[in-house]
Amino acid sequence: MTGETTTESVLVAGAGPVGMTTALALHARGVEATVLEAESADRDRSGSRAIYVHGSTLRTLERIHPGLGTGLVEEGIVWPTRRTLFRGKEVFSRTYDSPGGSGDIPHFTSIPQVVTEQHMHDALADVGIDIHWDAEVDTVTTSPDGVRVGTADGRKWESAFLVGADGGGSTVRNEIGANFDGDQSENAFIIADVGEVEDDPRPPERMFHYDAPDADGRNVLLVPFAGGWRLDIQCIEGDDPEELCSDERMREFVRDIMGKRYADNLEWVSSYYFLQVMADAFVDEHRRVLLAGEAAHLLAPFGARGMNSGIADADEAASAIAAAIDATTEAVVRDEVELYAARREKAAEFNLTAAGQALEYLQGENxxxxxxxxxxxxxxxxxxxxxxxxxxxxxxxxxxxxxxxxxxx
Ligand SMILES: Cc1cc2nc3c(=O)[nH]c(=O)nc-3n(C[C@H](O)[C@H](O)[C@H](O)COP(=O)(O)OP(=O)(O)OC[C@H]3O[C@@H](n4cnc5c(N)ncnc54)[C@H](O)[C@@H]3O)c2cc1C
Structure with missing residues (x-):
């Protein structure tokens, strides 16, 4: 295949949740899509990432691929109780009789991202969209007529449009000359996934504990998801995140916070400093490349806006491209793509501010x-x-x- 030029309808860089949603949303609008993914088909995508999938996201997924949203609902859980403690004492608790609301799509579902992605893979297979694995995008050249993309395996691709859904380190973003601008969190956060235990004794509640005595005065968030628990511990001054992430120390945290039975079920631990950044342009100068998801913005996860807003980007990018493909003048093509940029840049600004307020509050030494x-x-x-x-x-x-x-x- 080296050196061959393949002409495709619309190229999508990245087979994360945003790239896969983009391909499905294009297909739903009658537009063919080709997904180029840097990693191999047998990659391991486990790790603590999105668990909170908002109802509007589920509705979007259901609209572009009937059965996708409801499939996630069937596999996910809706926790009925939210509870907060302050230095060991409960300060708030509320349990809802009908936490998901009525209808097929609840207000949210809690499900690991790796399972969400598996459902997306199944949906792509359903409609016959193949992912081109081991196809890392390394060059992007745009003109008023379209895009030429080079992949690291030497192949060349031509298309009317490219959606850059290649994540936070986006090559597509770099290639169109856009830059990330923003801040990084002052504190580190330790995030762990803990598998559920048999006859799980913990009630399915989302619990936030300020200055938790069983975490030596650190803030702790515990959220149930289908198959386990997300444990989030906020580092305090003097903490060495690497040391806190060690297997031994994490088992102690899990034992003290959740109970002895859970200590052997630690599945995944990592530490993060969260970036709060967005690209200074979501589209290229010729209006042929659209950035979506983490290629366009990185948000701290408090408020769960990352994947949820990325999926909204994907749907709107597909909508703009479908309209642009039908346009009979170059000016309308530009218009559709510019409207995408205007709307999604506004949304990203809003989401950044919201996630930033949560972060500032949590870190607040003010x-x-x-x-x-x-x-x-x-x-x-x-x-x-x-x-x-x-x-x-x-x-x-x-x-x-x-x-x-x-x-x-
Ligand atoms: C601890 C944590 C908790 C989170 N919780 C939530 C939550 O509850 N709800 C929520 O909405 N969000 C949450 N998020 C955010 C969510 O995980 C991300 O927003 C989401 O993964 C972004 O999807 P994406 O497809 O844009 O990028 P990615 O998932 O990074 O996918 C990008 C894809 O592009 C591929 N790629 C990279 N470079 C290239 C290239 N040059 N060519 C081709 N392919 C390439 C990558 O291999 C990857 O497959 C959380 C994140 C973290 C870290």
């Missing part, structure tokens, strides 16, 4: 924030709203970008 937390904790026994504020704040504001959008994020 005396006013510290005082507000202490005051709310001391008032929580008397005023439910004080406890509810403590329960809500770590995830940032709930609002969604102020644009007409098929996705919520």
């Amino acid at each position: 005396p006013v924030t510290v005082l507000r937390k202490e005051a709310a904790a001391s008032l929580a026994d008397h005023f439910e709203t004080a406890g509810e504020w403590l329960d809500d704040a770590p995830y940032g504001p709930r609002g969604t970008p102020p644009i007409v959008s098929t996705g919520n994020y």
Whole structure:
């Protein structure tokens, strides 16, 4: 195949959740897609990533591939209780009778990203879209007529459009001359996945614990998902994240926070400093390349906006491209792509601000924030709203970008 030029309808770089959604969303609009993925078909995608899939994302997936959204719902779980503790004392708890709401698609589902991706792979196979594995995009050249892409295996590809869904280290972003701009979190966070135990005694509740005594005063978040638990520990001053991630130390954390039975079920541990950045342009100068998902923006995970907003990008990129392909003038082609950029850049700004507020609150050494937390904790026994504020704040504001959008994020 070396040196061969293949002309395709629309190229998608990256077979993460965003690239796969883009291909499905193009197919749903009658547009052929070719997915180029750098890694091999037998890659291991395990690890702690998205678990919270919002209802609007499930509806988008169901719309572009009937059965995909409901399939995730069947396999995921909806936890009914949210609970918050402050230094060992409960300050808020609420259990919903019908936590998912009514209808086929609940408000959210909690499912590991690796399972979500498996459902997406099955959906691609269903509609006959192949992923070209071991096809790392390494060059992108654009012109007013389209895009030429080179892959590391020496192949050349030509297309009317390219969607860059090649993740945070995006080559496509670099090739079109766009740059990431933003900050990194001050604190490190330790994130672990812990497998469920037989006859799991823990109630299926999302629990946030401020200054948890069983984590030596660190903030702890525990969220159930289908098959296990996400444990998130916020490092404090003087912590060495690498040391805290060691098998021995993590087993101690799991034993103290969750109980002895869980200590042997540690599946995955990593430490993160979260980036809060977005590309300074979501499209190239010729309006033939569209960036989507983490190629376009990286968000701290509090508020769960990363994959959810990436899937909204994917759906809107496919919509813009389908309209552009039908256009009979070059000006309309440009218009459709520019509208995509305008809408998704606005959405990313909004999502960055929301995730940034959550991050700032969590890291907050700001005396006013510290005082507000202490005051709310001391008032929580008397005023439910004080406890509810403590329960809500770590995830940032709930609002969604102020644009007409098929996705919520
Ligand atoms: C701890 C943690 C928790 C999270 N929780 C949530 C959550 O609850 N909800 C939520 O919505 N989000 C969450 N996220 C974010 C979510 O995981 C990401 O937003 C999501 O994986 C981004 O998908 P993507 O397809 O844009 O990028 P990726 O998943 O990174 O996929 C990019 C793909 O492109 C491929 N690639 C890279 N370079 C090239 C190249 N040059 N050519 C071809 N292919 C290439 C890669 O191999 C990969 O397959 C979380 C993230 C973390 C770290």
